[in-house]
Amino acid sequence: MTEIAADSAQNKNKPIRASELDPKFKYELQKMHGSEKILKCFQCGTCTSDCPVARYSDDYRPRTLIHMAQLGLKDRVLNCNTLWLCAACFTCTDRCPQDVEVAAVIRVFRNLAVEKGCIPQVFKDQAQSLIESGYAYKIPDLRIKKRESQGLPPLPKGNAENVKKALKGVKFIEALQKPAGEKPSDQ
Amino acid sequence: MTNKYLIFLGCAIPYRVSSFEISSRKVLDKLGVELVEMPEFNCCGLPLDPVSHETMLIMAAKNLALAERQGLNILTLCPGCAGTLKKVNKILKADKALKEEINTHLKEINLQFEGTIEAKHLLQLLKEDVGIEKIKDSVIKPLTNLKVAEHNGCHILRPKEFIGFDDPEDPQTLKMLIEATGATCLDYIDETECCGAPSVGVSDKVALALAKDKLSHVKQVDAQALITICPFCHIMYDTNELRIEKLFNETYGIPILHYPQLLGLAMGMTPEELAFSDLRVSPSSMLKQLNQGANKA
Numbered sequence: 001m002t003e004i005a006a007d008s009a010q011n012k013n014k015p016i017r018a019s020e021l022d023p024k025f026k027y028e029l030q031k032m033h034g035s036e037k038i039l040k041c042f043q044c045g046t047c048t049s050d051c052p053v054a055r056y057s058d059d060y061r062p063r064t065l066i067h068m069a070q071l072g073l074k075d076r077v078l079n080c081n082t083l084w085l086c087a088a089c090f091t092c093t094d095r096c097p098q099d100v101e102v103a104a105v106i107r108v109f110r111n112l113a114v115e116k117g118c119i120p121q122v123f124k125d126q127a128q129s130l131i132e133s134g135y136a137y138k139i140p141d142l143r144i145k146k147r148e149s150q151g152l153p154p155l156p157k158g159n160a161e162n163v164k165k166a167l168k169g170v171k172f173i174e175a176l177q178k179p180a181g182e183k184p185s186d187q
Numbered sequence: 188m189t190n191k192y193l194i195f196l197g198c199a200i201p202y203r204v205s206s207f208e209i210s211s212r213k214v215l216d217k218l219g220v221e222l223v224e225m226p227e228f229n230c231c232g233l234p235l236d237p238v239s240h241e242t243m244l245i246m247a248a249k250n251l252a253l254a255e256r257q258g259l260n261i262l263t264l265c266p267g268c269a270g271t272l273k274k275v276n277k278i279l280k281a282d283k284a285l286k287e288e289i290n291t292h293l294k295e296i297n298l299q300f301e302g303t304i305e306a307k308h309l310l311q312l313l314k315e316d317v318g319i320e321k322i323k324d325s326v327i328k329p330l331t332n333l334k335v336a337e338h339n340g341c342h343i344l345r346p347k348e349f350i351g352f353d354d355p356e357d358p359q360t361l362k363m364l365i366e367a368t369g370a371t372c373l374d375y376i377d378e379t380e381c382c383g384a385p386s387v388g389v390s391d392k393v394a395l396a397l398a399k400d401k402l403s404h405v406k407q408v409d410a411q412a413l414i415t416i417c418p419f420c421h422i423m424y425d426t427n428e429l430r431i432e433k434l435f436n437e438t439y440g441i442p443i444l445h446y447p448q449l450l451g452l453a454m455g456m457t458p459e460e461l462a463f464s465d466l467r468v469s470p471s472s473m474l475k476q477l478n479q480g481a482n483k484a
Binding site: 002003004033034052053056057084085086087088089090091093094101103107108110111114119120121122123124126127130134135136137139143144146147150151152153154155156157158159162163165166167168169170171172173 | 198203205234240285292347381393
């Protein structure tokens, strides 16, 4: 079974020190695509109470994450393993009475966590596959060949070269390609 | 505009769920929907959104721009792809600065996003372009003695702002389409809940618990099959049902069918034609029941 590590209770209950608060974090978030409305959250808890993942997880609480961000606990939010539990079902987004777009805010947190180097392996694999094949999963040759016998037309070309060209300048993709430098990246 | 669409397969369907593609193509052909093949398409971008929103935007815009060149609307079988392409189409059309930024990336490969086409999912196409009446007319073997449950999945319903063709709290489209085949569509608790698939690989514990509760609710109403319209939901249930039965000491035996497989049966196609042999959870007792009913009638 694949399980991300739970955030330790010690970490969760650690007293908040003024020195670890970043009062500007919420304003940074306000400028980012997806988390523009984070300050509208008044902590009603609709997101957490309707979240299917929160029902089965002892740790994942979207309301708490947003509260932490509003308070300026930037490092704690971005280091949270539970960030990655969101299933992107968008129930919170649709039901938020303040129209905060909660799932998009969580996505922004994840993007920022990735910039700090925190990324679960499953996402790394998909990104790698995208750069190498144009598809998020490496579709085995056998599958592609089988299409013919199944009466299916050929799969559209992934054109990895063009994918790479279009993604030039995207920080995340460039960082990903660096360690792969030892291997020949072109086919 | 005729019913002519560029078919967009995405990643999951060619990777693992060809039964969905096979049955969809057969059914659409019968309904007079013409599918045009694309020489080039990519991942829609959605799987990359959690790690890089920018990558998602560029990939989605690239696919939309490729389709614009052909001057045809996109039909997707995967709700994730439909949702992503719809959303990015809408966002880029509304935000000129963002559109320009994305277009500087596309310029590298001589493409440009203009916002001249639309993308929709199979379900929306069946409802809006083909129409329930035409689907009813195509049924020659009504599945009247079959009682099934539906699982819409998340991305066909939410966020409403971008998907918007059904009510996310009380969706009706898939139910109407199921009833058009003559089968009964049963209500059950938490119908619109997530299948858990997106949590696979991050926390299998959460993913399997979600799927387990759904299957239990479907079992409670004695559904003979669960009907899906998403490759990920299908993988989640079909691939994991046996594992969940073992893990939680339960017995379900509920076959998971793609909606086009159900419709295809009602159109008189055989289970072989509709790639039923790809299903992990055996549909044989359901099919037997169906035939018994047909013989009686």
